[in-house]
Amino acid sequence: MPGGPAGGGPAAWPATGAGAATSGAATFAGAWAKAVSGTSYLPMTQAQLEALLCRLAQDLAAALLAEPFDLRAGQRVGAELVAAHIASAEGLGRTVEVVQLRLVRDLGLVADDVEDRMARLLAAVATGYARALRDRTLDEQESIRRAAMTARAEAERALRASEARFRHQATHDPLTGLPNRALFTERLAAAVNTPGRAADRVGLCFLDLDRFKRINDSYGHQVGDALLTMVADRFRRALDGHLVARLGGDAFVVLIENTGGTRDVIAVAEAALAAVHEPALVAGHEVAVTASVGLVERQVAGTSPGELMRAADCTMHWAKSAGGDCWELYDAERHHRQLARQALSAAIPAALERGEFFLDYQPLASLRDGRLIGVEALVRWRHPQLGVLRPDSFIDLAEETGLIVPLGGWVLAEACRAAGTWSASGGAAPFVSVNLAVRQVHRPGLVQEVRTLLRHTGLPPERLQLEITESTMMSTAEEPVRALRVLADLGVRIAIDDFGTGYCNLAYLRDLPVTELKVAGEFVAGLRTPEARADERILASLVSLAHALDLTVTAEGVETAGQAERLRAIGCDAGQGWHFGRPEPADRILARLS
Amino acid sequence: MGRPNWAPDEIDIERPSVARMYDYYLGGSHNFAVDRAAAQAMVAAVPEAPLMAQANRAFLRRAVQFLVDAGVRQFLDIGSGIPTVGNVHEIAQRAAPDARVVYVDVDPVAVAHSREILAGNDGATIVQEDLRHPERIVDHPDVRRLIDFDRPVAVLIVAVLHFVPDDDRPAELLRTLRDALAPDSWLVLSQASADGRGDDERAEAEAVYRRTDNPLWIRSRSELTALFDGFELVEPGVVWVPQWRPESPESAEEAERSAFIGGVGRLGG
Numbered sequence: 131m132p133g134g135p136a137g138g139g140p141a142a143w144p145a146t147g148a149g150a151a152t153s154g155a156a157t158f159a160g161a162w163a164k165a166v167s168g169t170s171y172l173p174m175t176q177a178q179l180e181a182l183l184c185r186l187a188q189d190l191a192a193a194l195l196a197e198p199f200d201l202r203a204g205q206r207v208g209a210e211l212v213a214a215h216i217a218s219a220e221g222l223g224r225t226v227e228v229v230q231l232r233l234v235r236d237l238g239l240v241a242d243d244v245e246d247r248m249a250r251l252l253a254a255v256a257t258g259y260a261r262a263l264r265d266r267t268l269d270e271q272e273s274i275r276r277a278a279m280t281a282r283a284e285a286e287r288a289l290r291a292s293e294a295r296f297r298h299q300a301t302h303d304p305l306t307g308l309p310n311r312a313l314f315t316e317r318l319a320a321a322v323n324t325p326g327r328a329a330d331r332v333g334l335c336f337l338d339l340d341r342f343k344r345i346n347d348s349y350g351h352q353v354g355d356a357l358l359t360m361v362a363d364r365f366r367r368a369l370d371g372h373l374v375a376r377l378g379g380d381a382f383v384v385l386i387e388n389t390g391g392t393r394d395v396i397a398v399a400e401a402a403l404a405a406v407h408e409p410a411l412v413a414g415h416e417v418a419v420t421a422s423v424g425l426v427e428r429q430v431a432g433t434s435p436g437e438l439m440r441a442a443d444c445t446m447h448w449a450k451s452a453g454g455d456c457w458e459l460y461d462a463e464r465h466h467r468q469l470a471r472q473a474l475s476a477a478i479p480a481a482l483e484r485g486e487f488f489l490d491y492q493p494l495a496s497l498r499d500g501r502l503i504g505v506e507a508l509v510r511w512r513h514p515q516l517g518v519l520r521p522d523s524f525i526d527l528a529e530e531t532g533l534i535v536p537l538g539g540w541v542l543a544e545a546c547r548a549a550g551t552w553s554a555s556g557g558a559a560p561f562v563s564v565n566l567a568v569r570q571v572h573r574p575g576l577v578q579e580v581r582t583l584l585r586h587t588g589l590p591p592e593r594l595q596l597e598i599t600e601s602t603m604m605s606t607a608e609e610p611v612r613a614l615r616v617l618a619d620l621g622v623r624i625a626i627d628d629f630g631t632g633y634c635n636l637a638y639l640r641d642l643p644v645t646e647l648k649v650a651g652e653f654v655a656g657l658r659t660p661e662a663r664a665d666e667r668i669l670a671s672l673v674s675l676a677h678a679l680d681l682t683v684t685a686e687g688v689e690t691a692g693q694a695e696r697l698r699a700i701g702c703d704a705g706q707g708w709h710f711g712r713p714e715p716a717d718r719i720l721a722r723l724s
Numbered sequence: 725m726g727r728p729n730w731a732p733d734e735i736d737i738e739r740p741s742v743a744r745m746y747d748y749y750l751g752g753s754h755n756f757a758v759d760r761a762a763a764q765a766m767v768a769a770v771p772e773a774p775l776m777a778q779a780n781r782a783f784l785r786r787a788v789q790f791l792v793d794a795g796v797r798q799f800l801d802i803g804s805g806i807p808t809v810g811n812v813h814e815i816a817q818r819a820a821p822d823a824r825v826v827y828v829d830v831d832p833v834a835v836a837h838s839r840e841i842l843a844g845n846d847g848a849t850i851v852q853e854d855l856r857h858p859e860r861i862v863d864h865p866d867v868r869r870l871i872d873f874d875r876p877v878a879v880l881i882v883a884v885l886h887f888v889p890d891d892d893r894p895a896e897l898l899r900t901l902r903d904a905l906a907p908d909s910w911l912v913l914s915q916a917s918a919d920g921r922g923d924d925e926r927a928e929a930e931a932v933y934r935r936t937d938n939p940l941w942i943r944s945r946s947e948l949t950a951l952f953d954g955f956e957l958v959e960p961g962v963v964w965v966p967q968w969r970p971e972s973p974e975s976a977e978e979a980e981r982s983a984f985i986g987g988v989g990r991l992g993g
């Protein structure tokens with residue numbers, strides 16, 4: 131009912147009529163608007179504000195004159211002001227002031243008790259206003275607090291999410307997305323160290339791709355990385371339910387908890403090998419992938435994560451040595467043997483320095499007259515804890531590690547030194563035969579080394595025999611052949627050791643500076659029985675062939691007089707073996723000579 | 725103890741927020757005791773502070789109305805603050821119900837509050853982002869969802885640039901935004917200026933805002949004008965905000981008391 135005259139009240143609009151009242155209301159609204167502007171932000175145009183206040187002015191005028199006087203009308207106006215954002219203490223103060231001073235006058239209102247009514251009306255406006263302002267303030271406070279809480283919760287959530295992200299980054303391999311070593315170590319430790327799990331069994335499957343470096347080298351790292359990612363995905367799929375981690379490089383490991391026995395880890399290994407086997411097309415290249423797998427499975431009690439990892443890693447290397455593309459199961463005894471061997475080979479340099487090695491000699495006798503023509507030098511190790519060790523317990527190790535070079539050098543020097551002191555009453559002193567390892571023959575300084583030794587010891591070259599294996603000569607390198615030729619030209623005897631066990635190709639002997647063949651003991655062993663005609667025939671043809679090539683033949687492993695007799699009959703030149711004497715210190719052999 | 729750099733910022737309501745101080749100047753109650761204390765300190769230093777805020781907010785209202793009248797239907801309001809009264813979407817959507825408004829603010833409480841206010845409004849949303857990463861703003865999926873950058877957009881950066889010091893290279897930030905805009909887009913800028921004010925007053929005001937996360941960076945009219953680079957200022961150019969297309973001559977009186985300068989520019993084709 132804005133603007134309209136109140137229908138029938140105690141007071142009347144002034145006689146000037148509704149038009150004048152409206153213009154009066156407008157004038158008043160202008161003054162009111164001016165009074166409240168700046169008390170708070172009013173989200174409207176000046177015109178909108180004045181229109182609003184004009185309507186409220188008319189409501190106030192109506193309320194002032196209404197009969198009976200209605201407090202609620204004044205309160206409503208107060209609330210409307212607040213709703214229109216004319217909502218501040220100043221806004222109320224200015225409103226009271228302007229209404230009190232100007233409403234009656236500007237609108238030309240006439241009533242008996244106007245002052246009285248005005249006081250009550252303003253009280254009602256103030257009440258409505260204060261109430262609305264309080265509600266609004268409380269609402270706003272509540273909403274801003276809620277917003278702060280929401281923002282806090284959101285920040286907490288974001289913090290947790292980034293913590294989770296951070297933890298994920300710290301515990302996963304960025305390339306494959308698999309758990310990394312840190313997470314694996316944590317989970318393995320939990321599996322092994324959690325109280326109450328001592329009776330459980332646990333297994334590890336340690337996987338290493340075969341020849342991965344070659345893939346990386348020939349196709350580039352990108353292909354290598356793509357392959358790792360693909361293999362990782364396959365493991366994830368094939369080994370679902372087990373923790374698969376990438377330890378770095380091309381090494382992966384699977385944790386198998388609550389195993390019931392070795393067959394559980396073997397099943398995992400086979401699934402993994404099969405997964406690797408699927409043909410792989412990486413960046414357009416068909417790549418064949420295989421892996422070597424080490425397995426360990428045991429009761430939790432009494433083991434530790436470190437021990438399990440070492441065992442699995444070591445076992446994986448067994449699979450590698452076996453050619454890869456297979457699994458091996460941990461074997462404590464084998465492991466201990468390996469450790470012992472490693473310890474032994476590590477001790478060789480110090481043993482050389484302390485003089486723990488010494489030589490025994492085994493006679494080489496002429497089959498014609500039984501005369502001692504030479505001795506083979508055999509190295510022994512007087513180990514402080516293990517006693518005297520024979521070469522078969524440490525020569526392989528020395529060859530693997532390259533320690534054969536200093537050790538073999540010592541043997542050669544010692545043999546030359548000793549032989550230089552031997553003199554024979556009557557006939558010629560025996561020659562000394564020394565084994566040379568592949569690495570020694572391939573070393574560039576061999577000729578110089580032998581020359582120097584001969585000069586220093588005074589040993590005539592023809593009293594030195596170097597024994598090399600067939601395989602030494604199988605390499606295509608020319609240098610060793612040249613070196614042997616120089617040595618042969620000096621007069622040094624060159625023998626092929628263990629002839630017949632390896633490649634056994636007589637043709638190549640023609641081109642080599644070889645003077646003697648030592649026929650492996652196993653051929654001789656066949657002569658033990660009288661019926662072994664086949665072995666005898668092979669041996670006979672071997673001997674005649676050797677003789678045709680101008681080589682002498684020594685038979686190894688001669689144990690009986692019968693064997694010696696038959697070898698002699700075949701035409702074999704010399705023999706070596708228990709029948710002629712076991713390895714002994716030189717002085718004892720020499721003593722028998724004289 | 726510092727937070728690790730991967731951790732998001734904490735919500736610290738023990739520190740005054742410029743968004744809530746501004747709400748206090750406008751007469752709102754969306755603020756906490758710390759905000760009121762800081763705002764009161766500001767009022768003690770610069771008694772017209774509430775008037776300034778109101779004048780700025782009124783400028784924002786007139787500018788939006790002007791843009792709606794010019795046919796703009798997309799608004800990107802960066803540094804939108806606590807939605808108290810007279811929000812951009814209210815003004816724009818009242819005049820044009822299909823108008824789309826995306827608010828952007830760094831203040832997480834302001835963002836949470838806006839989100840609540842805007843719930844159910846399909847044409848308006850809020851994104852928490854920093855004006856100093858304009859590329860993230862224009863690439864933000866929520867921004868892209870509501871705003872079609874092939875059509876004109878009005879970018880509003882109102883009462884925000886005085887929180888962006890020159891070290892943050894505001895000209896570059898604005899250039900990045902400009903490069904994302906279609907021809908006939910608009911830029912509305914306003915910020916605090918100390919032109920014609922004493923050094924004391926300026927120093928005191930700056931001291932108050934050093935308590936917040938947003939120290940004040942006052943600019944002169946020519947500095948702000950330079951930031952409209954690439955835009956063509958509409959009449960009357962960069963002026964004290966009450967002088968910008970006032971509703972009545974009286975409302976532009978004593979305009980310099982507002983301490984806010986502002987203007988509206990249009991991106992040429």
Ligand SMILES: C[S@@+](CC[C@H](N)C(=O)[O-])C[C@H]1O[C@@H](n2cnc3c(N)ncnc32)[C@H](O)[C@@H]1O
Binds near residue numbers: 784802803829831888
């Ligand atoms: C004074 S209010 C202005 C509100 C609104 N634009 C107006 O003029 O009525 C300033 C707002 O800018 C925000 N702000 C300050 N620095 C900012 C930045 N770098 N990026 C985005 N928002 C920012 C503050 O959080 C605050 O909400």
